[in-house]
Amino acid sequence: MSIDGVEFHGRVSFLKAGIYYASQLTTVSETYAREITMREHGCGLDGLLRQRSERGELTGILNGIDASWEGFAREAGGPEFVRDWKSQKARELRRLFRLDDAEGPLFTIVSRLVHQKGVDLSIEAAEMIVANGGQLAVTGEGEPELERAVEKLAVRHPGSVAARIGFDDEEARAMYEGSDFLLMPSRFEPCGLSQMYAQSQASLPIAYRTGGLVDTIDDGGTGFLFSTADDFALKRAVGRAFRAYWSDRHLDAMRQNALSKRFDWGGSAMRYRSLYEAA
Numbered sequence: 001m002s003i004d005g006v007e008f009h010g011r012v013s014f015l016k017a018g019i020y021y022a023s024q025l026t027t028v029s030e031t032y033a034r035e036i037t038m039r040e041h042g043c044g045l046d047g048l049l050r051q052r053s054e055r056g057e058l059t060g061i062l063n064g065i066d067a068s069w070e071g072f073a074r075e076a077g078g079p080e081f082v083r084d085w086k087s088q089k090a091r092e093l094r095r096l097f098r099l100d101d102a103e104g105p106l107f108t109i110v111s112r113l114v115h116q117k118g119v120d121l122s123i124e125a126a127e128m129i130v131a132n133g134g135q136l137a138v139t140g141e142g143e144p145e146l147e148r149a150v151e152k153l154a155v156r157h158p159g160s161v162a163a164r165i166g167f168d169d170e171e172a173r174a175m176y177e178g179s180d181f182l183l184m185p186s187r188f189e190p191c192g193l194s195q196m197y198a199q200s201q202a203s204l205p206i207a208y209r210t211g212g213l214v215d216t217i218d219d220g221g222t223g224f225l226f227s228t229a230d231d232f233a234l235k236r237a238v239g240r241a242f243r244a245y246w247s248d249r250h251l252d253a254m255r256q257n258a259l260s261k262r263f264d265w266g267g268s269a270m271r272y273r274s275l276y277e278a279a
């Protein structure tokens with residue numbers, strides 16, 4: 001019961017005890033492993049985590065996604081094949097969410113509707129998306145005030161914004177398949193899976209530069225990253241997405257880049273095995 005043990009501000013912390021006594025520590029991305037050694041993300045344990053990291057005892061190993069998500073990437077042909085497939089899936093998604101037929105880009109949010117996920121920032125950006133001829137489909141559940149805000153947004157923009165409070169796996173998959181862009185402005189994100197699902201279906205994520213989002217999205221190559229957690233920075237990233245969308249060559253290249261990435265568990269599993277053998 002001391003600072004070198006289980007004590008944490010005069011109380012017992014089992015989390016601190018685990019961090020202090022474990023042979024090795026792992027978390028779910030390399031960037032997040034660095035972030036938790038800093039005051040902003042360390043939740044009061046950053047000093048201890050920094051010590052473990054300096055001794056080579058804190059490792060970030062990226063999560064993976066199920067191999068079933070890789071099927072489309074293996075089957076996909078060249079840019080024209082992907083373009084036709086995405087157009088078909090976009091029509092299906094618009095029918096599913098009762099959005100108007102449109103030529104502009106289709107954005108989605110597939111997320112818990114909570115402050116951490118930056119949903120409030122996405123709501124601010126939605127006005128810009130609609131004003132520029134884009135559409136937005138939202139699915140998720142979470143904090144009641146954010147659920148209400150998303151529903152009000154859909155009421156204000158019928159045919160351009162649609163929202164489903166709740167979550168359905170098949171519906172979520174249709175959103176990754178049919179969308180051009182995924183909004184994911186999480187204020188922190190240890191790993192994140194949605195951005196991996198999106199890229200495997202040639203949907204380009206727009207995300208805050210944090211945690212596993214940095215490790216899985218190539219800014220300007222397979223998606224768009226921004227560096228300040230506010231709606232102005234997100235809107236600038238959305239503007240970049242619009243410019244890419246209206247350039248067939250640029251959009252085709254980014255989609256092909258996204259499909260070429262692999263997020264399976266193979267490499268991560270080998271890293272875990274190696275680490276556990278060495279522990």
